[in-house]
Amino acid sequence: MPSPVYTADFREVKSRSSVVAFLLGMGMVALTIVVGRAHALYLLFIVSSFAITYFWRSAPRPWICLVSIVAATPIPLFRQQVACNLLFAFALAVFNANFLFKLPKWTYVPAAMALMGVLTSSFNWLSESVIGSILRQGAFVYNFLVSLFIFLPLIYFRMRESRDHEANLRGLLFCLILPSTAILLTTKLVGIETNVYENSLHVGSLAEGYLDYLLGRVVVNFHRTEVGFILAALICASTAIAVSRVRLQYRLVAAACSVSNIILLLSTGSFGSGSACLVGLAAIFYAQFRVLNPARCLASMAVLGCSILLIYSLFPSSGKKYLEKRYQVRVTNRDQDRVVLWTRAMGYILENPEGVGLTFTVGDKVKTNPHNDYLLYTVSYGFLGGLAYLYLVTVLLLYFIQVRNRKIEDHSAFAIHLAGLGVVVALALNSMTDHLTNNRWYFNVIWSIVWYSYFCSQAAHRQPVSLEADGEAAKVERMASHGESIAVIA
16 A cells, blocks of 8 residues: 655654553553552553653654544543543643644634633632642642643544555544443443442433443443443544445444444433434534435445344343333433523522632532533633633534535544534534533543544645555655655765
8 A cells, every 4th residue: 555645744654653652651540540559550651651652752643643542531530630641641742732733723712711711710719728729629620621622633633644544444443432432331231239328319301321331440430411422532533444445444333333322322322412413423424414425324324223123122121121211311301400400500690700720519508510611711710701601602512513614535534524513513512511621531522522623634635635646646746755854965
């Protein structure tokens, strides 16, 4: 196969480096599951993040592969609950501070708005224990603002220089989709339920949606309002690959991931995430229908629909009864609990327009979660913080929707674009009815998929892919480099 074009900012390395990165990343995730929370583990991750970042400072792909995998680490690190992949991002910023000025210019606008929101809200969250409140709120800012607007784009922005779209597709499938799918599926199959008593308190609201499982020494959250987010995103991303014209082995792995996550999503009974997922899938098929063979698109839709019906038919009777109850609560009875929660959050925002610092509950006597990330960011960081989150989601959504004006020649690149489109659509809708910020693992993986797809899609838009042309260009570049070396020796 012809070699891809190498650009000045993205030096490709031998494929075995990516294999080493994959094994190392999966090993780090497995280690956290086996060991759990331990100070020795925290120290190991700090040293590893800086050492690996320095070692692969000029080889973006294996480093990005590794960091994408450790985004699926099911526990945050330290008392401040820092996500593992953000340690690597911090190390990258230390070694390459100039990268902070190479991000897309439009991202600095919401980042500045969000940081201003932190300042305005500080009047409310700074307490008598100044150091304690700064550490607590600083961890929240690092995990949910700095990561979202700066560090996650920093991890992936170099992907816009890559021209090996098939390698980019492998990165999305094996480093972002597969690890989280494997952990969630393993948890459901062999995990031990840990919150039996708490579930007994949710009889009226169906206890099956509030499960926690112990996997190794890690508790995995399977609450439907939280795990539904990542399952919807994984379904959209894996389905986009499965229905695209890429290598058969990639499609089979993606299809297996899609089926696994569909089963898990149905078992949670998350109506909001399920609806958002369906809209995300509809967006994928609509975009595919506009640029590819309509017959192929319709066939893919039929296969997916039949697969969902088959999965439901094979569901145990207890699972079907649970889904029927959820349908009755959400559709038949038209439960209005979300409207009550949103109204309470709006009242809280009007009382504190400057923000109160990151909080997951609102209200005076009765405290509840807003179940809406747009409102949650507004409650936490004022109107500036809420507008920053809305601005970010809107810009990304519009970017991926404009597929007609951004014709992509390469099938692997188009599959990545479809994955980003489906995930952003599902995320935008799901953020209206549930909360993603409660779980750092789910938050980081979903937004990593979004930013990875965004920058890989930019690479496809910059230069149409032609394997023959790439091969010739790479040959010329290698010959020129070789000639230059001979000249220096002479």
